[in-house]
Amino acid sequence: MKFPGVSKFWLLLALTTGAYALFLLAMLAAAATYSSPSDLLKALHSREIQHSIQLSLLTCSITAALSLLIAVPAGFLLARSHFPGKLWLEAVLDIPIVLPPMVIGLCLLIFFQTAAGRLIEKAVPLTYTVSGVVLAQLVIGAAFAIRTMRGTFDHISARPENVAMTLGASRARAVWLVTLPSARRGMFAAASVAWARSLGEFGPILVFAGATRMKTEVLPTTVWLELSVGNLEAAVAVSLLMVAFAMLVLVAVRKAGERV
Amino acid sequence: MIRFENISWRSPSFTIEGVNLDVPTGCYGILMGPTGCGKTTLAEILCGLRSPSTGRVFCGGIEISGLPPGRRGIGYVPQDGALFPTMSVQENLAFALRLQGLPKSERAKAVAPLAGQLGIAHLLQRMPEHLSGGERQRVALGRALAARPAALVLDEPLSALDETTRDALILLLQRLQKDLRLTVLHITHHKHEAASLAQRLFRFENGRLSESPLPQ
Numbered sequence: 001m002k003f004p005g006v007s008k009f010w011l012l013l014a015l016t017t018g019a020y021a022l023f024l025l026a027m028l029a030a031a032a033t034y035s036s037p038s039d040l041l042k043a044l045h046s047r048e049i050q051h052s053i054q055l056s057l058l059t060c061s062i063t064a065a066l067s068l069l070i071a072v073p074a075g076f077l078l079a080r081s082h083f084p085g086k087l088w089l090e091a092v093l094d095i096p097i098v099l100p101p102m103v104i105g106l107c108l109l110i111f112f113q114t115a116a117g118r119l120i121e122k123a124v125p126l127t128y129t130v131s132g133v134v135l136a137q138l139v140i141g142a143a144f145a146i147r148t149m150r151g152t153f154d155h156i157s158a159r160p161e162n163v164a165m166t167l168g169a170s171r172a173r174a175v176w177l178v179t180l181p182s183a184r185r186g187m188f189a190a191a192s193v194a195w196a197r198s199l200g201e202f203g204p205i206l207v208f209a210g211a212t213r214m215k216t217e218v219l220p221t222t223v224w225l226e227l228s229v230g231n232l233e234a235a236v237a238v239s240l241l242m243v244a245f246a247m248l249v250l251v252a253v254r255k256a257g258e259r260v
Numbered sequence: 261m262i263r264f265e266n267i268s269w270r271s272p273s274f275t276i277e278g279v280n281l282d283v284p285t286g287c288y289g290i291l292m293g294p295t296g297c298g299k300t301t302l303a304e305i306l307c308g309l310r311s312p313s314t315g316r317v318f319c320g321g322i323e324i325s326g327l328p329p330g331r332r333g334i335g336y337v338p339q340d341g342a343l344f345p346t347m348s349v350q351e352n353l354a355f356a357l358r359l360q361g362l363p364k365s366e367r368a369k370a371v372a373p374l375a376g377q378l379g380i381a382h383l384l385q386r387m388p389e390h391l392s393g394g395e396r397q398r399v400a401l402g403r404a405l406a407a408r409p410a411a412l413v414l415d416e417p418l419s420a421l422d423e424t425t426r427d428a429l430i431l432l433l434q435r436l437q438k439d440l441r442l443t444v445l446h447i448t449h450h451k452h453e454a455a456s457l458a459q460r461l462f463r464f465e466n467g468r469l470s471e472s473p474l475p476q
Contacts (some may be wrong), residue, residue, distance in 0.1 A: 159340065160343065160345070162336070163336075163403070165308075166332070170328070181346035
């Protein structure tokens with residue numbers, strides 16, 4: 001079969017991408033056969049699952065905002081400055097990306113048993129609390145957001161910022177007035193990556209914040225709780241709900257990002 | 261007056277050794293040299309964007325070596341104009357006035373004559389992405405002039421332009437320099453630009469600077 005005007009090169013790229021996308025869709029479709037619209041409605045009417053949805057949306061949004069607060073300065077520092085030990089700092093900031101999520105939860109749990117951790121807990125209780133859910137999500141979400149922001153600042157020329165400084169702005173004001181407005185799409189992308197990562201986070205939340213129904217239960221916890229009692233239909237229904245949420249948010253954020 | 265006194269700078273790719281340069285007040289100085297010899301570094305040292313290994317810089321008879329970039333009184337126009345991409349032409353022109361705390365309505369009034377002088381009055385509401393190369397350089401020049409600098413540093417401002425646009429901008433620079441009695445250090449590697457604009461000509465090669473006779 002020949003496609004006029006399409007070279008073999010592009011055809012190969014399209015085939016590879018198409019095959020991968022098809023596999024993902026097939027996987028979701030197979031999971032969907034284990035559920036039905038009535039299972040989905042039943043799940044949506046469950047008080048526990050409603051709480052879990054609300055908590056997931058709330059914690060993911062807080063995590064996305066907090067991730068951005070860390071990622072913007074960290075990304076700018078890594079993109080614009082050279083200092084001894086930068087390579088090591090980059091490696092440290094990437095630890096949450098390479099470490100198994102469960103290990104991150106364990107490290108959090110152990111840290112908050114130390115003297116420093118206990119001192120923090122006195123001010124803000126974190127272990128087995130909703131704040132703990134946010135912290136567990138933040139450790140991983142922020143690492144991805146930092147990577148995105150670093151890439152964004154790498155692609156923004158420092159020249160306009162330098163010109164702003166010659167016109168009377170301090171470095172901080174030049175960044176605020178000139179560089180950050182240019183980085184708004186990257187900031188949108190960083191927040192959405194952190195949000196999406198947080199929605200799927202399970203391991204560190206389970207270990208550090210627990211899986212208490214109506215308290216620290218988020219959507220991935222619900223899937224695990226329903227599976228552990230053999231309620232496969234509800235687990236699949238919640239999983240599909242998560243897919244729908246993630247797709248909706250990612251598409252909405254991308255659409256909004258194009259307009260920003 | 262712009263003065264470099266015994267400026268040195270070292271980087272892995274090139275070295276600048278004991279550069280001395282004087283551009284008297286109201287004079288148009290041209291600095292020529294091959295690509296990658298350190299011309300832009302010299303401009304950035306003058307603007308306060310880099311610190312030299314040794315030496316001092318002066319503007320208007322005052323030593324500015326220790327001053328932050330915004331207090332040196334140097335207007336800087338880099339090669340690509342480096343316009344602020346999220347601001348309109350008017351906002352770009354009025355940026356220095358905004359930093360000085362001038363209200364928005366007064367800023368618009370203040371930049372209008374300058375925009376007329378530069379031939380960009382019809383572009384004030386446009387965003388930089390919708391400007392041609394020549395228009396961008398006019399706006400960058402206007403943005404630097406709006407701050408009323410004691411001296412201007414132009415880093416290859418015409419190198420990316422076609423011949424017709426370049427000739428038009430050379431005429432504009434000649435006129436502005438004469439009308440405003442500007443002190444200018446213009447970096448270029450185009451002989452035509454140098455021949456049209458130079459009142460003092462400096463050549464920079466192998467990290468050393470020397471003054472050359474003006475081309476006939």
